[in-house]
Amino acid sequence: MKLLAAGLLMALTALAQITAQPAGEKLAPYYPTPDTIVERMLELGQLKPGEKMFDLGSGDGRIVIMAARKYNADATGVELDTDLYLSSQAKIRKLGIEKTARIIHGDILTQNYSAANLITVYLLPESNIKARPILESQLKKGTRIVAHDFGIGGWTPVKTVTIPDDGEGRSHTLFLYVR
Numbered sequence: 169m170k171l172l173a174a175g176l177l178m179a180l181t182a183l184a185q186i187t188a189q190p191a192g193e194k195l196a197p198y199y200p201t202p203d204t205i206v207e208r209m210l211e212l213g214q215l216k217p218g219e220k221m222f223d224l225g226s227g228d229g230r231i232v233i234m235a236a237r238k239y240n241a242d243a244t245g246v247e248l249d250t251d252l253y254l255s256s257q258a259k260i261r262k263l264g265i266e267k268t269a270r271i272i273h274g275d276i277l278t279q280n281y282s283a284a285n286l287i288t289v290y291l292l293p294e295s296n297i298k299a300r301p302i303l304e305s306q307l308k309k310g311t312r313i314v315a316h317d318f319g320i321g322g323w324t325p326v327k328t329v330t331i332p333d334d335g336e337g338r339s340h341t342l343f344l345y346v347r
């Protein structure tokens with residue numbers, strides 16, 4: 169009986185750890201990138217098979233999933249929101265791509281991106297500024313960064329692409345940076 173209670177307590181503690189919102193500032197609301205633009209981001213970032221990519225604030229996981237499925241990359245998302253984390257992780261499991269795609273339930277500003285070949289980001293301008301120091305200190309030379317709609321203040325893009333209309337009635341701007 170004692171053993172059963174201890175087991176139950178451990179299971180409940182594990183569940184609480186999974187579902188509790190990690191500490192961290194909400195750097196942007198959830199606003200997904202249309203799939204056509206996701207593809208343009210990954211093309212602009214020249215993602216190649218086997219490369220490591222991170223999506224900072226991964227939402228429903230669409231960038232991570234396309235990176236793993238279509239580009240055969242090793243893809244990691246970071247998401248603070250518990251519901252988005254759980255649903256995107258469930259989608260990855262359902263697709264059977266856990267070996268090459270995963271979501272970290274955590275804060276963008278406390279992760280390690282030193283292995284990245286490509287970073288994608290769709291956050292607000294002031295959030296990009298907050299993420300900049302960690303990227304500057306961690307990213308290896310040659311890492312590509314693709315930012316959607318809002319550039320990274322203080323950095324000069326090597327390429328800027330404007331997509332007039334994605335079919336949903338609004339234009340998009342993509343910024344490519346190389347460290």
Ligand SMILES: C[S@@+](CC[C@H](N)C(=O)[O-])C[C@H]1O[C@@H](n2cnc3c(N)ncnc32)[C@H](O)[C@@H]1O
Binds near residue numbers: 226246249290
């Ligand atoms: C504009 S959405 C972009 C979602 C996805 N990257 C896309 O382009 O479809 C920004 C995402 O960042 C997440 N987010 C905001 N602050 C965060 C933080 N400190 N750490 C991790 N994720 C965060 C939000 O919950 C949201 O899902």
